[in-house]
Every structure is written in structure tokens, then in C-alpha cells.
Amino acid sequence: MIDVATPALNVSRLHYAYPDGRAALRGVDLTIAPGERVALLGPNGAGKTTLVLHLNGILHGGGGTVEVSGLPVTPGDRPAIAEIRRRVGIVFQDPDDQLFMPTVAEDVAFGPANSGVRGAELDARVDEALAAVGMSDHRDHVPHHLSFGQRRRVAVATVLAMRPEILVLDEPSSNLDPASRRELAEILESLPVTLLMVTHDLPYALELCPRSVILDTGRIAADGETAALLSDRELMRGHRLELPFGFDPAAAAASRADRS
Amino acid sequence: MGAGHAHPLYLDRAGRVHRLAPEVKIVAVLLFTIVVVVTPPTRFWAFAGYALLIAVLAATARVPAFWLLKRATIELPFVLLAVVLPFAGHGERVEWLGLSLSIEGLHGAWNIFAKGTLGVLASLLLAATTTMRDLILGLDRLRVPSVFTQIATFMLRYIDVLADDARRMRIARLSRGYDPRFLWQVKAFAVGVGSLFLRSYERGERVYLAMVSRGYTGRLPQPAHDRAPARQWAMSAALPLASAGIAVAAAVLT
Structure with missing residues (x-):
């Protein structure tokens, strides 16, 4: 079992510069406790995706450390990186990038198969992951023939099948119609995992994540309760974050509290 | 597997040929094609035999002849070349309807036409009875x-x-x-x-x-490997064996 004191994710003084020398991350510190749901907010170009790609060691080399449930991300140490990539499940923005196998079931099996799961257990993993996102009926379908919302859900399943300790979603609500957006929210809310969600969809952040972090120009600019951050007009304007017309975070938070 | 693959070359039937393992079918068609190609073009009876084999196979696979012939037209551009040969060929010539045709060229044309058509028909039957996905699986199991x-x-x-x-x-x-x-x-x-x-x-x-x-390190995970039963290999061996038999018979009889 995971020690309660060990954070699910611990990022400390993380730096990174693009090959052309432009700084992308300038000392990011972020700690997420097991089971926490955190939204990562910030304008375009703030370094959100760069940070995400550091969490499983795809980008590295700029200084600073990343630890996942106590295991440091050590580039070059292949077994350790394989374990990190099992623990950190990243759902990318375009499901067509994530779903590359000919059928849904094969795609969901890809991750666990890479970590050595075989046979009946692999089938069980696939069934479990597809059931968690409500896509069990589509296991033998071709990804191309699914709707966009269904493909996004399958993309979440491909990562869930690896039983990650932390689920990282890049813009989960983008391009979804309102019904698919709500269905995905219900699925995400039902999952018992630590969640880090990169998003521009502020109401979505408020709905799903009690805590939010604002990343701007490669630094953590604010870290706190989502409702409080969204209600701080100065802070929001200062980081090019805007609420949809007519959206009142305080009222929305209150109605959310009523519901649960 | 492969539900929903709407592919113009695949014909979704619940035939007995459809149920054969893909690697078995690939090997059978490959061997059949080799036998056809090495048959000397002047053994005309052998080619009639091969055509009959294909017809029996199509009937077993429940692939309609018209469906097959329509798709076989892909061969036409290649056959066009064969039409030129009798006119351009050298050597002994025959007169036919006032045209002077080279015998060597006629044989060359027949060679291309007969072998090409049989090869195309066999491949089309393979494609009609096997989904793209299964074809790839079959190749994978054949250690491609x-x-x-x-x-x-x-x-x-x-x-x-x-x-x-x-x-x-x-x-x-x-x-x-x-x-x-x-x-x-x-x-x-x-x-x-x-x-x-x-x-x-x-x-x-x-x-x-x-x-x-998701942990990719250069190899796609191998799908569960169930070996094709020996019965399937035996069943599909009928095609190359029958064609080899025809070839040998034609060589002995003429």
C-alpha cells in the first residue's frame, strides 16, 4: 500500500528549455496527494503540455526532479521509466493520436501488454477498463467508426487499463458536445484515481477539481481552491484566463455543494 | 474480429473458407500461384484444370462469379501489354484473318494472360474471405x-x-x-x-x-497466438496439392 505521507506526484524546481533556448519551465514546484483532483490552468504557451510530458520522462534534462509515488523519474533507467509510464497515464488531446490499433480492444490492451500482462488477465483488464468508461459494447469496433466523444472515452480506457496511480488528461473536454462533456465528467468523477487535468474549460475544472494550479510563463502562479481562484478577478485577468459569459463561480460552486 | 471493416475486396460470408486461419490461406494461395507460374505455357490442359480449381474454391467460399470477375478487371492494364506481343514478336508467323501473328508472341501473350488471371483470381479469393486485419495477423504468424x-x-x-x-x-x-x-x-x-x-x-x-x-519499446504486443489446427492446414493443402497434381499430370501426358 502507498504510505499516506508519500505524495502521488512531487515535482520540485523543474526547469526546461526548448532546443532553441526558449525557457518553457522555470522552476515548477507541485505536490499532489493520493486521490486528489487538480486542474492545471494557464494560457496557451504557458508550458502546461511541457510539464505533462515531464511527468512520465518523455521530456527531461533541464534540472529539477519529478517523483511519482516516491519513485523518481530517472531518464535512462529503462525499468524505472517503464514503471513510471505505467503509473502515470496520460490521455492526449486528440483521440486519433492515442488510438492507433485496428480495434478498440487491441488498443486498450496495448499498454498493459507492454508491461507484460498476458492472456486471461489481459482480457480482464480490457473488459474492466472499457466497462469503467461505458464502452464495453464497442470492444471489437474500429476506432474510426466511433463518435468523437466515444473515442475520447476509449482513450481514457486505454490509460485506465494500465491501472495508473495518476491520471493526466490534456484538454479532456475539448471538441466534445455538451452531452459527451457531461458523460465524460460523470466517468471521471467515478474513477478512484489521482487526477491532473490540463484545461481551458474553467467550469469543467470547477466541476471536477476541488483544487487548481495556474501555470504561467513556466512558473506556478497560483495554487488553491478552484472556486477561490476563479473568483479572483485580478488573478484571472493577469493570466489571460476568462470565464464564459455569465458564469458565476461562486453560484456554481454552491450548486455543486448542494448536489453532492 | 475486424467488425465494421467496410472494404471493397472483402465479402462478409459465413463460409467455411472464411473460417480458416489466415496464415493457412496465405500459404495455400502462395503455393498455388507458384505452381501456376512454373507451369510451361503450352500445357493448355493444366490451365483449364487450374481454372476449374478456382471455380470450385469460389463456390466453396460462396463468392459469386460475377463479383469476382468485376474485381478481376484490375488486371486489364497488364493484359493490354500482352495484346501487343503477337504483333511485335519475332520468329515463325501465322496468318489469321489477314493478320500476321508471331507464334512465339502468341505463346507469350497466352502466358501473361493465363497466369495473370489465375493469380489475380486466387488473390481476390483470399481478399474476399479474409479481412485486412486477419491478413496482417496471418503474415505476423508466418514470421514476416x-x-x-x-x-x-x-x-x-x-x-x-x-x-x-x-x-x-x-x-x-x-x-x-x-x-x-x-x-x-x-x-x-x-x-x-x-x-x-x-x-x-x-x-x-x-x-x-x-x-x-504507454510503454512502447519498439515491439507491438503479440496478439494471443493460437496455432491453426493441423486439420485446417490439411484442408487448405488441397489447393496447392491439386494444382501440383494437375501440373505433373500435364507434364506426363503431353
């Missing part, structure tokens, strides 16, 4: 280098995505009044092809990132 089967797997997945991209770009062009009626207007099309290439290239990078994030 995984780099080829991986490329084929990705092609199978992304060809539709790519076609969709191309269609959307075309609609966007047409919506802005593009109407390529003259040759100098194809520039927009050419640029479109270029940007399609760039998009695919970038998508390739993103797909690779997503794969690496």
Missing part, C-alpha cells in the same frame, strides 16, 4: 518481419483518418470557389497534398509520443 506488419497495421488504422483529412481539405477548397478546370489550377491541389503530408508527419510524432507514454 514485424516492421512490415507494424507499418501495415498503422496503414490500416490511419488510411481512413487520412482520407477524411483529404476530404475535409477538398470541401474547404471547394467552399472557397475552387474549381480546378484548367491545368494551372491544380496548384492548390498539389499544395493540399503537401500539407496532408506534413499533417501526417506531425500526427506520426504525436502517435509515437502517445505510444511511448
